Amino acid sequence: MSNVARVLTLSLLALGMFIYPQEVLSSAGGGLTLWWRFVLPALLPFFILSELLMASGFVHFLGVLLESFMRPVFRLPGKAAFVVAMGYTSGFPMGAVLTARLRNDGEITREEGERLLAFTNNPSPGFMFGAVASGMLGKPALGILLAGSVYLANLIVGFLFRFYRVTPNSQQSSTFPSFKRAWREMKNAQNRDTRTFGQVLGDAIKQSTNTVLMVAGFMAFFSVILRLLNLWHIPLLLATIGHSIIRIIQIPVLQALFNGLFEMTLGCQEAIQALSLLDQQVALLSLLMGWGGLSVFAQVAGLISGTDLRFSSFLIARTLHALIALGLSQLFLFVAKVPASTIPVQLPDPSAYFWNTWHLSSYVFIGCMFLLVVLALIRFRPS
Secondary structure, three states: OHHHHHHHHHHHHHHHHHHOHHHHHHHHHHHHHHHHHHHHHHHHHHHHHHHHHHHOOHHHHHHHHOHHHHHHHHOOOOOHHHHHHHHHHHOOOHHHHHHHHHHHOOOOOHHHHHHHHHOOOOOOHHHHHHHHHHHHOOOOOHHHHHHHHHHHHHHHHHHHHHHOOOOOOOOOOOOOOOHHHHHHHHHHHHHHOOOOHHHHHHHHHHHHHHHHHHHHHHHHHHHHHHHHHHHOOHHHHHHHHHHHHOOOOOHHHHHHHHHHHHOHHHHHHHHHHHOOOHHHHHHHHHHHHHHOOHHHHHHHHHHOOOOOOOHHHHHHHHHHHHHHHHHHHHHHHHHHOOOOOOOOOOOOOHHHHHHHHHHHHHHHHHHHHHHHHHHHHHHOOOO
């Protein structure tokens, strides 16, 4: 029955593409424009950097250095700290890429991979600060509130997932972070990789380019699907049904919610247009950015398809992340007492976006690594 439903769905999608060729062309172009302006500068440099750092043994260095923090707090090996830092730096789907890589290399177990996958997928800091806070809301200072809500909510999800599929032989490291042992582990990893630096760099660029182009394909394809759904008034129909059940929420808000559950960027734009009060806008924005969208879900599913990681844990984590981020955003907004005025939706200048994203993401990466090392040193208590 599932195969029949799949064939019917794909046939309906193909029919829609034949009936609305102009809309398909414009929506695909819009998806690729979003990829070019927001995703490419946030992902490609850090994809290449992550491949080079993993090949250099840096992950093994961190594995020794941060084991005393990551194992007790998240029930993850120290090597997972690199995935956490890169996931918070570059956004979707960096966490899934690196988690799948560690699992395929046998560096983490299946349960550890699912715990790691649960809280290492976020919107990029450049998207939250530049596109949403500055461009859409017209309030750059709200970037701190939005990013804080999303990041802190994800850390809470990571802590909650430490109780996910706990085995009796789970161990908690109490070994002091040793730079000497970390350096030795890094040198051993380098000796196992016999490639020259030129080969490592070429492989990193090739693999990173393939991955980021795959993301572009997902974004273009899901932009087309979402455009067809709106042409057939499916989100409006769902919003109308939802309004008949929950009358306190208006139809435009529900329509923005359904679009955002499918594709995050479009949902964020519509959320600001559909709501007039800032606290409501921030609430829906945090919810959608915590959720990520079905387009991101498809990217993650594709990236982990070559592993034994279960997708269900990711789905549960995204639901928790969305709800916790919404609650935290309202708490932070109440404490900050931000004025309720906004300006019309607009997007940041794409000519400056690449460098702004690079600088901001670089600071986030350095800050994450510094914080993790400090926490590892503080966390240790010699027996």
